[in-house]
Amino acid sequence: xxxxxxxxxxxxxxxxxxxxxxxxxxxxxxxxxxxxxxxxxxxxxxxxxxxxxxxxxxxxxxxxxxxxxxxxxxxxxxxxxxxxxxxxxxxxxxxxxxxxxxxxxxxxxxxxxxxxxxxxxxxxxxxxxxxxxxxxxxxxxxxxxxxxxxxxxxxxxxxxxxxxxxxxxxxxxxxxxxxxxxxxxxxxxxxxxxxxxxxxxxxxxxxxxxxxxxxxxxxxxxxxxxxxxxxxxxxxxxxxxxxxxxxxxxxxxxxxxxxxxxxxxxxxxxxxxxxxxxxxxxxxxxxxxxxxxxxxxxxxxxxxxxxxxxxxxxxxxxxxxxxxxxxxxxxxxxxxxx
Amino acid sequence: xxxxxxxxxxxxxxxxxxxxxxxxxxxxxxxxxxxxxxxxxxxxxxxxxxxxxxxxxxxxxxxxxxxxxxxxxxxxxxxxxxxxxxxxxxxxxxxxxxxxxxxxxxxxxxxxxxxxxxxxxxxxxxxxxxxxxxxxxxxxxxxxxxxxxxxxxxxxxxxxxxxxxxxxxxxxxxxxxxxxxxxxxxxxxxxxxxxxxxxxxxxxxxxxxxxxxxxxxxxxxxxxxxxxxxxxxxxxxxxxxxxxxxxxxxxxxxxxxx
Numbered sequence: 001x002x003x004x005x006x007x008x009x010x011x012x013x014x015x016x017x018x019x020x021x022x023x024x025x026x027x028x029x030x031x032x033x034x035x036x037x038x039x040x041x042x043x044x045x046x047x048x049x050x051x052x053x054x055x056x057x058x059x060x061x062x063x064x065x066x067x068x069x070x071x072x073x074x075x076x077x078x079x080x081x082x083x084x085x086x087x088x089x090x091x092x093x094x095x096x097x098x099x100x101x102x103x104x105x106x107x108x109x110x111x112x113x114x115x116x117x118x119x120x121x122x123x124x125x126x127x128x129x130x131x132x133x134x135x136x137x138x139x140x141x142x143x144x145x146x147x148x149x150x151x152x153x154x155x156x157x158x159x160x161x162x163x164x165x166x167x168x169x170x171x172x173x174x175x176x177x178x179x180x181x182x183x184x185x186x187x188x189x190x191x192x193x194x195x196x197x198x199x200x201x202x203x204x205x206x207x208x209x210x211x212x213x214x215x216x217x218x219x220x221x222x223x224x225x226x227x228x229x230x231x232x233x234x235x236x237x238x239x240x241x242x243x244x245x246x247x248x249x250x251x252x253x254x255x256x257x258x259x260x261x262x263x264x265x266x267x268x269x270x271x272x273x274x275x276x277x278x279x280x281x282x283x284x285x286x287x288x289x290x291x292x293x294x295x296x297x298x299x300x301x302x303x304x305x306x307x308x309x310x311x312x313x314x315x316x317x318x319x320x321x322x323x324x325x326x327x328x329x330x331x332x333x334x335x336x337x338x
Numbered sequence: 339x340x341x342x343x344x345x346x347x348x349x350x351x352x353x354x355x356x357x358x359x360x361x362x363x364x365x366x367x368x369x370x371x372x373x374x375x376x377x378x379x380x381x382x383x384x385x386x387x388x389x390x391x392x393x394x395x396x397x398x399x400x401x402x403x404x405x406x407x408x409x410x411x412x413x414x415x416x417x418x419x420x421x422x423x424x425x426x427x428x429x430x431x432x433x434x435x436x437x438x439x440x441x442x443x444x445x446x447x448x449x450x451x452x453x454x455x456x457x458x459x460x461x462x463x464x465x466x467x468x469x470x471x472x473x474x475x476x477x478x479x480x481x482x483x484x485x486x487x488x489x490x491x492x493x494x495x496x497x498x499x500x501x502x503x504x505x506x507x508x509x510x511x512x513x514x515x516x517x518x519x520x521x522x523x524x525x526x527x528x529x530x531x532x533x534x535x536x537x538x539x540x541x542x543x544x545x546x547x548x549x550x551x552x553x554x555x556x557x558x559x560x561x562x563x564x565x566x567x568x569x570x571x572x573x574x575x576x577x578x579x580x581x582x583x584x585x586x587x588x589x590x591x592x593x594x595x596x
Contacts, residue, residue: 204445
């Protein structure tokens with residue numbers, strides 16, 4: 001009911017946000033934050049995959065960084081070492097990641113709850129170790145530099161300004177596609193699995209098939225994000241895909257709101273802004289002088305996660321939307337009284 | 339000549355050393371309301387779970403429409419035309435009442451991932467059919483006005499009707515109802531009986547497990563009695579009520595002997 005009454009407002013707000021998004025990278029506006037915004041878009045795609053998996057179908061994954069990394073390394077190695085067209089490398093990476101997720105998903109999704117979490121955790125750690133140890137291909141712990149830019153015809157995405165539009169294009173397309181899937185027959189099947197597996201089976205939904213399917217989709221989204229990541233940074237190293245990276249993705253998903261597609265942006269933005277812009281300012285505080293910034297980040301993310309889970313268990317996005325609806329209702333009531 | 343929609347032959351299920359269903363031969367005639375009754379622990383729900391494919395029999399077989407079901411998993415049996423409800427309701431609390439019923443149309447529709455992602459006309463058309471059909475079943479059980487409600491906000495009686503609507507949306511040939519009357523008041527039971535008859539009149543065979551004897555005797559055209567996993571009697575409601583073994587099973591041996 002509430003959603004219908006505020007439909008008009010949703011469109012207005014969405015339109016304003018889109019205009020804002022287009023204006024951000026211009027020098028006279030928020031140009032200096034272009035890089036930050038690009039990372040937000042990339043992490044939104046990874047978070048989105050996890051939201052679909054965790055929020056809609058109720059399956060945990062603590063190894064999403066693995067798929068992010070596979071996409072990244074596929075693009076890096078194919079395009080740099082073997083001179084493959086970056087777009088083709090991206091496509092091959094996404095296909096390979098999807099196939100890998102499918103093969104691994106069939107045995108892994110026989111597990112549930114904590115066991116599934118442990119298995120995906122193990123998967124993430126194994127893949128991370130492979131990135132480090134397969135030095136002859138991946139460059140080992142030092143990583144790889146000099147990865148080529150993406151380009152279309154003669155137009156190279158060689159400035160952050162250009163990449164901003166490319167990567168946000170990918171990000172918004174992923175959000176739109178996910179939104180449509182969630183509101184479709186497939187999305188209902190996923191939510192049904194979350195609601196009750198025996199009941200889902202009883203209406204003809206193959207629970208194992210859909211679990212693997214959404215796992216593959218989440219892996220492909222992460223892989224695409226990984227490819228965009230390396231063609232943006234032109235550098236890749238295993239640290240970006242370690243266990244903490246997977247945890248950060250879970251935090252982003254939880255903060256944004258597990259069961260909301262658009263919440264993924266909020267989660268990714270909150271954590272990236274905090275980690276890239278706000279926390280580094282405290283680096284020079286005497287108390288924190290001897291600290292590794294990574295540890296500080298994790299502590300703050302952990303605290304934030306606790307606060308959000310306690311006060312807005314459905315995440316920032318849904319929490320703020322509900323708060324807005326309550327405020328609007330109260331306002332409307334007051335007007336009705338006077 | 340009567341046609342059988344469901345048949346079990348020597349159906350046997352043991353959990354470890356415990357025999358839950360003991361060599362049951364069941365014949366369910368198409369288009370009738372059949373009720374399976376029996377005291378607690380008689381194996382009624384296990385029998386249902388065997389038919390629905392939740393458990394696989396230790397031995398024996400189940401024939402649906404003359405064909406053995408083998409090891410088909412529950413979702414395939416739903417597609418074949420076996421629908422069920424659960425004793426403990428099991429509605430999807432993360433969607434509306436209408437969406438709950440829409441999930442029932444899952445195996446009666448085809449469109450998937452890509453059609454939805456690209457919003458192809460096929461997806462749109464099928465989605466429209468799905469929601470129209472779902473609304474039809476929601477109206478059939480009398481819950482049309484609660485389409486947008488969360489199922490858990492409805493009283494238990496209506497939740498049970500909603501699970502029946504969800505099961506009917508799978509367009510079954512056989513509907514298994516597991517204690518549909520439990521927890522309902524007299525008025526709700528009355529409308530439940532009417533609904534079950536209406537479902538039968540739509541050509542759907544109904545098998546119900548039920549504790550409430552008044553409900554069973556009022557609507558069942560054939561009654562099968564289980565005790566300790568074995569079939570001890572079957573017949574019309576009035577035949578079964580007079581059966582000595584049935585009385586013994588319900589009241590205890592000594593009283594029956596006297």
